[in-house]
Amino acid sequence: MIGLILLGIVVLFVVWLVGQFNGLVQLRNQVQNAWAQIDVQLKRRSDLIPNLVNTVKGVMKFEQETLEKVMNARARALGATSIAERGVAEAEVSQGLGRLLAVMENYPELKSNQNALQLQEEVTATENKVGFARQFYNDVVMKFNTAQQTFPGNVIAGMFNFKPSDFLQVPEADRAVPKVDLSLS
Amino acid sequence: MTHAPQRATFYELQAKNRLNSVLVLVAFFAFVAFLGLGLDWFVFGEMLGVEGGPTVPFFTLFGLAWGAFHAAVSWFGGARQVLHSTHARPARPESSPAEKQFVNVVEEMAIAAGLPVPKTYVVPDDDPNAFAVGRDPEHAAIAVTEGLLAQLDRDELQGVIGHEMSHVRNLDIRALTLVTALFGATVLLSDVARRGLSSRHGRHGSWRSSDNDRGGGGGGMAILFIAWMLVAVLAPILARFLAMAVSRSREYLADASAAELTRNPLGLASALRKLDAAHEPTHQISQGSAHLCITDPRGLRVNERDGAFADWLGTHPPIARRIALLEGMAGVLTPSGESPRSG
Numbered sequence: 126m127i128g129l130i131l132l133g134i135v136v137l138f139v140v141w142l143v144g145q146f147n148g149l150v151q152l153r154n155q156v157q158n159a160w161a162q163i164d165v166q167l168k169r170r171s172d173l174i175p176n177l178v179n180t181v182k183g184v185m186k187f188e189q190e191t192l193e194k195v196m197n198a199r200a201r202a203l204g205a206t207s208i209a210e211r212g213v214a215e216a217e218v219s220q221g222l223g224r225l226l227a228v229m230e231n232y233p234e235l236k237s238n239q240n241a242l243q244l245q246e247e248v249t250a251t252e253n254k255v256g257f258a259r260q261f262y263n264d265v266v267m268k269f270n271t272a273q274q275t276f277p278g279n280v281i282a283g284m285f286n287f288k289p290s291d292f293l294q295v296p297e298a299d300r301a302v303p304k305v306d307l308s309l310s
Numbered sequence: 311m312t313h314a315p316q317r318a319t320f321y322e323l324q325a326k327n328r329l330n331s332v333l334v335l336v337a338f339f340a341f342v343a344f345l346g347l348g349l350d351w352f353v354f355g356e357m358l359g360v361e362g363g364p365t366v367p368f369f370t371l372f373g374l375a376w377g378a379f380h381a382a383v384s385w386f387g388g389a390r391q392v393l394h395s396t397h398a399r400p401a402r403p404e405s406s407p408a409e410k411q412f413v414n415v416v417e418e419m420a421i422a423a424g425l426p427v428p429k430t431y432v433v434p435d436d437d438p439n440a441f442a443v444g445r446d447p448e449h450a451a452i453a454v455t456e457g458l459l460a461q462l463d464r465d466e467l468q469g470v471i472g473h474e475m476s477h478v479r480n481l482d483i484r485a486l487t488l489v490t491a492l493f494g495a496t497v498l499l500s501d502v503a504r505r506g507l508s509s510r511h512g513r514h515g516s517w518r519s520s521d522n523d524r525g526g527g528g529g530g531m532a533i534l535f536i537a538w539m540l541v542a543v544l545a546p547i548l549a550r551f552l553a554m555a556v557s558r559s560r561e562y563l564a565d566a567s568a569a570e571l572t573r574n575p576l577g578l579a580s581a582l583r584k585l586d587a588a589h590e591p592t593h594q595i596s597q598g599s600a601h602l603c604i605t606d607p608r609g610l611r612v613n614e615r616d617g618a619f620a621d622w623l624g625t626h627p628p629i630a631r632r633i634a635l636l637e638g639m640a641g642v643l644t645p646s647g648e649s650p651r652s653g
Contacts, residue, residue: 249412250418
């Protein structure tokens, strides 16, 4: 009888352990998926930029430099060989697009141009999607790391060698050279 | 409400609201079970002449089965039915910039919540309102009125969509479906109970004689019986209070989650202010879907007032309190980081 009870306890413990382990694996996969989603949104943005630049370049004569910067940053992001390099380039794209959106307000021709208005909404939505994809990534990382650092997750994480994921740092707007840590260690 | 808006993070609010919802659901189940068991014990058992009720709790099972049946019907057909009854049509992002923005914002919020993108619908009505349907995120749809798209700016729209996306993410529609079904079961059981009581009354002539019939049961049973009778008679009203309580706590939770998704509680606060100012009944949205909307579509002033009475009767909390809570959250969310909590 006592043997049966002990066996029951052991079985329950193993089931519980498996559940805890699977929970951590699930969170780790969510982190990876969230990371991939950022890529999807960055790709969308990259596809949108040539269209945007073609529409506004005739009108925004005083912003040619900004337009060029966005195009160059995009090219560098596409050709980047390291994640860090790409992170810097993507941050520059974001900065350039943010500036474009801000100055578009100053061009009455653009305000009455239906095509330009649609593009403005499209750029806003695209920037937001990139931002929200990053936010979701950080939210999932927080969950994953909290699960690893609180009891009993910390014991399981230690046993099976789970590592906390890194948060994405948002570059401060006023920094001269944006530093973005895109590395997923 | 005289005290200052509480500063609570959306995480704390979410945890509290989840607990409240679970408690109310448990109370609802217990309520239906109590009503059904009493019916079996006092009425059905008496009719069969079995002491202590029948071996199979017939009415309890019947009530729960009735609730389950209704839950199943709305589970599989509810979303389509609600969309149909509000005359919602699929959004047309190609032909209307406002609807393009709506679809974009829904996609943004789906990304922020890490959910599949819900279907988007537009209700042809000038009163600003919005609602979500669907039993789970895979089958969800978000609908807004044309008036909402016309009156809100992008940030405000984002707040409203964030609120609806939270209903989807927190499985509120599922919880409310359950509550609605149990509410139906309660009303039915209470009806049967009252009929049973009057027929029993007829057979025995008076309550006293029936108590004496039970013999050994004695005073304790009599008190239990009276309590049960009161509950049976008051059941529809009590059930309504419970249903409204679930609905309200879900609204607070959705507001808190919307702030989490947009990281901008002030967008929703400003949207609620506009919705409040434009408050007239949304004609296209019927009674049955009221609890799904961002503000009560019936334009009931009871939802706007503060105090105990409004607390008990509205499907939605007072808008002023919702705004105050959101603005309180904005205080915590400023970039300066953690600010001290005040009572």
